[in-house]
Amino acid sequence: MKRFVIKEFLHIFRDIRSMVILFGMPIAQVLLFGFAITNEVKDVRISVIDQSNDQHSLALTQKLYASGYFIDGEDIPSVTLIEEGFRKGVTKMVVVIGPGFASKLATGEKPPVQLIADASDPNTASLITTYASGIISDYSRGLMPGKGLPVISAEPRMLYNPSLKSVYMFVPGIITILLMLVSAMMTSISIAREKELGTMEVLLVSPLKPVEIVAGKVMPYVVLSFINAVTILVLSYFVFDMPVNGSVLLLLAESVLFILLALSLGILISTISNSQQTAMMLSMFALMLPTILLSGFIFPIENMPDVLQWISLIMPPRWFIVIVKSIMLKGTGIAFFWKETLILVAMTVVFLAASVKKFNIRLA
Amino acid sequence: MNKVSVYGKGLTKSYGKTEALKSVSFSVEKGEIFGFIGPDGAGKTTLFRLLTTLLLPDSGAASIEGLDVVKDYRRLRQILGYMPGRFSLYQDLSVEENLRFFAGIFKVSISDNYHLIADIYEQIAPFAKRRAGKLSGGMKQKLALSCALIHKPEVLILDEPTTGVDAVSRREFWEMLIRLKQSGITILVATPYMDEAILCDRVALIQHGTIMATGSPADIIQTYPHKLFRIKSQNTLQLLRIMRQMPELKSAEMFGEYIHIGSSPNKMNESDIAAFLNQNNIRQFDLEPMEAGIEDCFMHLMKQQSST
């Protein structure tokens, strides 16, 4: 066993290319998402149609422009001209404040504020409406402290991301993707490589038990993936001031759980692939794409069609992202996500058992 | 009769529609070098994978040192040394690291059985730190043999160990095997080289998934039924075309610059052949009677096989 692990580490350290990928990728990814692909809203052109023109509606309008997210787009005089404005591209969102805003506020009636966004760019549209509604509810809360006036309900995500930095939303997703990639892809490739080179034949003929071969293969990657996870966390903490509001220990423990899950998936993939190429393709399509697309990392699960929502239930990353967000952003403890944790544990047990069982003691 | 070490009876294995082995039976005595001689695709590798417990036979049974290859695979794997056809060591690990790893997975230390590999390993020891992938063919082979021997197996199974290595390394490899035999290890070796047959104690000639003949090389040559001559002239192709027209002939096969011709005993002698050649305007040729070799036997058996 010890020999096996040593050997595995030697393979990894001698393959400079994979080393670079292994440790360079997390850093590159975090920096990329953090700096380049910001979904942050800045200086977006919006227009306000103020049908009240009273003290509150003016104050709200001012607050919107003062936020720094929005700038004054072309003046749109009437609701009927909104579409034209979008088509011309002179504005991205129109805020319609209905008549009698201040008086309705005073009487406790809920005054409607419509946010009409140009959804041809759905990501931006959803972001700016979220931002705007945040500002509006902020304003209403300021008016009546302690009571909370539901002018427009704010996206819950906003509550835990008060400075609205997109990097906070991405870090949990990146950790998940990288752990999945490194753990699953690397193990499946490294097992497939032994098959391809014929060394698996010699290992099988030796008295090693399947469990020993699997464990020996997996152990180094547990360590490497763990180091990777820590790297990303440290990086996001120092470069982006990403907080870890909850217990770091708990976060790391959950990460190890997820790594084990990903590794067992990797072994499962390797049992059905005979070459490194197949292993790579399978990991890419069977693991990577669903992780990115269906885990709620980029596309909100709530917006998916029902079928995809169902499928996303069996995506391990989906649950892990929830856990990471809870610990890092909300600072909650295990009490709030024991269900998710349990799901991951169950998945790990199933996959691990399946992969050890499927791991052939013979060829073909 | 010596104690039987490896035993196979009615071994059959198919991959889909292809029958790789068709009811193969044989027995190998303890401490002998037994060769399976046959071309690529004859079924040698499949047979060895059945014996090394890597594949399950469709029917038939085999045992090694009294252990069944299906039921007792776990115990069997402890006493087997196996060198697969392809070079199957870790190319990115050094010579030393490979050896240490293989000792490790058999839970022995290198020093335990070093005496067994000493004279092989010493030849590559100067390159102990070199990566296995950077070794020459002959050295790779020595390392692979060292790794297969490090746990002191009772039976050594070598699948085409000399394919792709040069003549000098081949020679050295066989010298090592003959020395190993003296320490009592039973050695099964598969090879496509007919000329390696004479280095084995006994051989099985294998083709199309069946064993065509078994015995010591001398015994097999004894069974060759024809009288054999060899003949050479300036133009081999022309000579071959002419010889094939000689009616009494049983076979005419090229062997390099020579042609081996076989006839039924007492049917034909040298002067008959010379006369036939003269008739066909071939005046300059060397003709002499000769003993058959394993390759002559192999071709004869192949023709018998395809005619039945």
Next chain:
Amino acid sequence: MQTSEYAIEAHGLVKKFGNFVANDHLTFDVKKGEIFGFLGANGAGKTTAMKILCGLLLPTSGKIKVAGFDVYTQTNLIKKHIGYMSQKFSLYEDLSIEENFRFYGGIYGLSRKQIAERTSTMLKKLDIEPLRKSLISSLPLGIRQKLAFSVAIIHSPGIVFLDEPTGGVDPITRRQFWEMIYEASEQGITVFVTTHYMDEAEYCNRVSIMVDGRIEALGTPGELKKKFDATDMNQVFLKLARKAG
């Protein structure tokens, strides 16, 4: 254009990789229609020399002509006039016999008609016409090898290079294969065989044996056997290698 009686002329061929001399002043000629064996252990420098002769690699120095063309300046012409077959790679297994012929014929600029004609002739010669549409992967090794050779000479090249052509095949197929080579040579095609299998050497008209980058012996198998007092080429090689070691 091709006036010389030689298919290959190499004079003082040197190839260096950094400080390493892979080919050390190789000098040899191969006559048109000759079957020339280029022997040596793995790593002796055979592959390097063959790559140079095929126009895949530039030599460091030396005067080398292949099919009458200069290896420094006329590599494109060389490639048009040679054929190549190796044991490792030859035909596409997932294509049929016909498709392989069509592909390789197309590469060498043969017309549809020419390809069809030659495919028919070759399949008839090998007596496998009914297999025309079979995938290569479904054919026995022996047939594949003969087909590979047929494909290598589909464009009637002046020279065909064979890299360890018969390793691992059964003795009968091997002889059929050599008969094809002899026939090709009879038609004037020069055959250049690189191999480390000494029994392949026995079939060549002339052989050269390379040891450590140098040609240590050159002659007919009969001459070399006599010179080294050996019964077969294997012994010749062993004696040469021992001398070098």
